[in-house]
Amino acid sequence: MLYNPTPDALFAPVAAVDPLGFGKVAIVTGCASGIGLAVTQQLLAHQFSVCGLDITSFNYDLVRVTDHGRFHFHKGDLAAAGGCEEGVRICVATFGSRIDVLVNVAGLMDNFSSADGVSDDVWDKVIATNLTAPVMMMRAVLPFMKAKRDGAIINVASTAATSGAVAGVAYTSSKHGLIGATKNVAWRFRNDGIRCNAVCPGAIDSSIGKAIANGSNEPWDAEGFAEVEPFHALQAKPSASAPTITPHEVAKAIVFLVGDHARTINGISLPVDKAWGAV
Numbered sequence: 001m002l003y004n005p006t007p008d009a010l011f012a013p014v015a016a017v018d019p020l021g022f023g024k025v026a027i028v029t030g031c032a033s034g035i036g037l038a039v040t041q042q043l044l045a046h047q048f049s050v051c052g053l054d055i056t057s058f059n060y061d062l063v064r065v066t067d068h069g070r071f072h073f074h075k076g077d078l079a080a081a082g083g084c085e086e087g088v089r090i091c092v093a094t095f096g097s098r099i100d101v102l103v104n105v106a107g108l109m110d111n112f113s114s115a116d117g118v119s120d121d122v123w124d125k126v127i128a129t130n131l132t133a134p135v136m137m138m139r140a141v142l143p144f145m146k147a148k149r150d151g152a153i154i155n156v157a158s159t160a161a162t163s164g165a166v167a168g169v170a171y172t173s174s175k176h177g178l179i180g181a182t183k184n185v186a187w188r189f190r191n192d193g194i195r196c197n198a199v200c201p202g203a204i205d206s207s208i209g210k211a212i213a214n215g216s217n218e219p220w221d222a223e224g225f226a227e228v229e230p231f232h233a234l235q236a237k238p239s240a241s242a243p244t245i246t247p248h249e250v251a252k253a254i255v256f257l258v259g260d261h262a263r264t265i266n267g268i269s270l271p272v273d274k275a276w277g278a279v
């Protein structure tokens, strides 16, 4: 509360300001569902102004009414030419020329096809969405972060960023590439006050995770899936001993990396996988 609602009170109430996000601006890609939605909700709860970007429509009922004034949604394809620049332009037009945080969440699973059968379409779409778009987003926000010598970027990778046994060749390559981009940005801009880290979620209880756990109706590559299924069976299916991880649990790890507690953490890939990646 920033004003005194009772003018005859002796003292103004203590200002309930959250130093993590008050007065700061965050961009979240893939904000309409799953991990991106959870990140959006948690950053808003920490008083960030959030510009959410997604290719699908946003259900405003999922944002608390009291947060609506600090939330702006833009619908657009980040994999299309100029899509990332447009999203950042809209953020600046809405919240002004400061960008404190970028969380690259938008992503697509592939169809488990291997290097002997991946189609041009699957390769191009997955690389464009999971690797090219996050790099273009970073390119678009870095001038704003460099200008104030402060910024935090979090890229959502995957267990598939370090393992070859989780997905098809396109998804695996895109997430491995995203870790490389994360490290490069972290090193290159370490003296500009900018940190860039990644999280590597395991099997998450979201639309992608549910599709894998339940068996998807998508035209999956049967041979490729058969090779990764035993690894998925170690965690992807919910059970008492290996419950799925929720989008909000991933979002909490991201909020940690955004905040001051992580101010010396730069260039890491943090597993959020309940030891799945330790296999």
Ligand SMILES: NC(=O)c1ccc[n+]([C@@H]2O[C@H](COP(=O)([O-])OP(=O)(O)OC[C@H]3O[C@@H](n4cnc5c(N)ncnc54)[C@H](O)[C@@H]3O)[C@@H](O)[C@H]2O)c1
Pocket (backbone or CB within 6 Å): 029, 030, 031, 032, 033, 034, 035, 036, 053, 054, 055, 056, 076, 077, 078, 079, 080, 105, 106, 107, 108, 109, 129, 156, 157, 158, 159, 200, 201, 202, 203, 204, 205, 206, 207, 208, 209, 210, 247
């Ligand atoms: N679900 C899992 O098990 C899991 C595990 C590890 C990593 N991840 C990663 O986490 C991220 C989020 O996945 P999720 O599970 O929340 O999935 P999700 O499908 O619920 O969310 C992904 C969001 O990205 C958006 N999106 C996709 N392509 C886009 C584009 N071209 N432009 C703009 N928006 C686009 C989608 O519309 C969707 O809202 C992805 O990068 C995914 O690879 C997911």
